[in-house]
Amino acid sequence: MGFPTGDTLAAHGKWLYFSGLEQELRERHPELAHRVFFNSAGPLLYVKVRLSGESGIVLAICRLGHAETWTLTGPEPDGLPSVWAPGTPREVLIEALAAQATARLAGVPVASPWRWDESERSEVTELADLLVEHGITVRRVVAGNRWFAYGSGYAPELDIVESAQGNLVEAESPGGVVVHASVTPHLGWLLDRYLPDLSAWGRVDLNLALWGRSRPTPGMLSPQADVKQIAELIAGGPDTWTQDIQLAPIGLYTPPTPFGFDLEEAVLAQLPLLGFSDLKAGDGDALVQSDTHHVVWRDRESKTLSKPEVERLNGVAAAAGTERPKRLILITNGWLSRPAAAFADQAGAFVFHIDHDTGRLDAVNPLAREAMPPRSDPRKHGAGAS
Structure with a gap:
């Protein structure tokens, strides 16, 4: 046998x-x-x-x-x-x-939370429940279960949301306005609105909208957040939002001339749109000025930055503060080693790669990826439960 x-x-x-x-x-x-x-x-x-x-x-x-x-x-x-x-x-x-x-x-x-394909209650399932009470269609909720289907029920497709995007709710108001509210491990709550005419996401300054003042770093820390207030803000819709709290999409930056870009101009045209609100033009040797962050440029196109290099730059950033240490924002045309990226996260440093042709910024370490807007086009996802 x-x-x-x-x-x-x-x-x-x-x-x-x-x-x-x-x-x-x-x-x-x-x-x-x-x-x-x-x-x-x-x-x-x-x-x-x-x-x-x-x-x-x-x-x-x-x-x-x-x-x-x-x-x-x-x-x-x-x-x-x-x-x-x-x-x-x-x-x-x-x-x-x-x-x-x-x-x-x-x-x-x-x-709830089963209606959102989640097994446990969380801040995002609570937000989804509140949005439904306001008559908002919830397209999807992502927390413990990061797998979902989209497209046609006869031939569904699979998408898996990466952990760097945090837990999220994607919703659509009766007027067709799509919003993406997420809560990430380090930055807290972020709110982005989809702009179909531009095929891009623009950030909403939650701190300014709810508390009347901006933070110099993206996100609203979760202990300070009131999920009910976030739901009411979303339900009110863009017609009730002031222009001050609606930021333009970061991904639309293009150099002002076909002959390349100015580094300072490229940084100032993009990072404030993510919520780095106190950046301004540099003075002297400083690439960009900030009371909170120390912005450093490193040309390393053919070299990966090591952990010791990032540790040294982080120390320089901390020492640049007068009353309190500053946090590092590193702009580079190179990349980081894995230990360097892990240290950057631990130190609360943001590392962005700049494209040498377009001047566009992209996140390098996981902390910087938390600050980036959504990448997906919500029009490919059908509306979910409501």
């Missing part, structure tokens, strides 16, 4: 996993037990909670693009599935399935 092949063992392991899902779903939710069905014969294994007749909420493993994902699919043939990463714990999948089925059977919206 031959030993089973790898494919046979994998198929049997998958069957056992689905069988366990069925059993645990019945045990956790006895009120749904008579509706639970396990399609054990295949070829597609799935667990279903029947709603009416053969229609129901189906939990299965599907391939979207090049990746296999857990998907929760409702009875609507053109609806987008709820997508969960392959490593999602079994109890989370069970509760997500039960929440979807229970809501459908009761004829009510799916309870």
Whole structure:
């Protein structure tokens, strides 16, 4: 008798996993037990909670693009599935399935946070709930679950949001204004508005909008943030915002002449749009002046900056402060080694790469990436739950 092949063992392991899902779903939710069905014969294994007749909420493993994902699919043939990463714990999948089925059977919206494809409450699920109360359509919420489907329900595509973007809510007001509110580990809350005529995102100064004063560094620290006030600001829409709090998109910078760019002009045309609000033209040897940051230029196109170099520059930046140390903003046409990037994050330093042809800035270390606006075009994502 031959030993089973790898494919046979994998198929049997998958069957056992689905069988366990069925059993645990019945045990956790006895009120749904008579509706639970396990399609054990295949070829597609799935667990279903029947709603009416053969229609129901189906939990299965599907391939979207090049990746296999857990998907929760409702009875609507053109609806987008709820997508969960392959490593999602079994109890989370069970509760997500039960929440979807229970809501459908009761004829009510799916309870938060499950309606946002999240297993735990967070600041972004709270914001999403508040926006719905204001009549705002929430397109997507990203926190613990960073996988989601978009496009057509008949041929959905997969997107995975990188952790540098933080936890986020993308929403659309009745007037078609799309906003992107995110909370990042180091910078706190950021709010960006999509400008379709420019195909770009422009930042909203949350500190100025809510507290009447700007911070010299992007973001509004989470302990200072009031999620309810952020929701009310978004619900009010751009018509209620002053021009002072709406900043132009950083990605639209172009040199004023075809003969290259002025370094100081390029920096001042972009970094303040991210929320570095106290930067101004330099004096003497200083590239740019600031009471909070020390801005340094390093020409390293053919060389990666090492950790000792960044440590030295950070020390120079700290010493440049009079009453308190300044934080380093490093502009370079080169890149950082991995240890240098890790140190820059630890020291609270922002490192930006400047394109030698266009003068456009891009983030190098993770902290600087937190300060950047969203990259994706929201028009490719359909509206989500509301």
